[in-house]
Amino acid sequence: MPCTAWAGRVMRSLRGDHLLAQLARFALVGGCSNVGYVVSFMAVSGIGPLAGNIAGSIVSTAIANELHRRLTFRAAGRVRWFTAQWGGGGLALAGLLISTGTLAGLAFWAPGLGEAAQAGAVIAIMATVGGMRFLALRGFVF
Template sequence: MTCPSLLVRRPAAGETAGSVAGRLRGEDTLAQFTRFVLVGGSTTLVYAALFVALEGFGYLPAHVVATATSTVLANEMHRRLTFHAGERVTWLTAQLEAGGVTVVGLLLSSTALGVLDSLAPDASVVTQVALVVTVTGLVGLMRFIALRWLFRPRTATTA
């Protein structure tokens, strides 16, 4: 449901169809993926800031709180900005749709942090964040595929 139908958006007044802004506002896969990456990058910065701020509580609590906070923010930004679905999809629906993939990502990144902690207990916070960013990037690709193609509105078939 998050992804709108793949109708092409018309350029706004004063905007040409070939401009960067015009391309980024499009509904094609490249435009949506570019917006997805920009949202993901910005919410990853939120994750990193929270993780560093909370790291004194231990890597796992910091990771869970930072992941939950940045995920809720990312889901909302994807709903409104990436997929332009703010009027069609509720906040709760967007959280639930992306939540399943997020849980997989949380489990994978938590496992990766646990393995890192057991292999290199003195790993720096930069190394920990870099590991989570790498795992999250891979999970993000899965999220994009799910939100773009699995949760898009189905067209009714006629008999």
């Protein structure tokens, strides 16, 4: 199959409303919102890294919620902006609390874990929280 035909099939698939298309768009939106986080962090980090982190988290969450409303779940016609921000923001906060608590528990129960194992645990935790957020956004917010 020529590359252009394959790319066309992928693009048509991404435009669909099925679960895998939404999940792919969810991941793409996550990447875009991370760019917003970095820009916001850098703009505010002169005050301090905590201020940069807070600003980056707020901006990236707002960007992600709006892009999920418009692109990932195509819910702009049925879910208002404030509802998306409130629901998505609440889920982002819950995810932050879950991931922070899990990482704190990991440090407590496995203090001698090597760096590679810690990195693997972080990836697994964030993937799990991201998957739960996707399902909650899909099922309850949008």
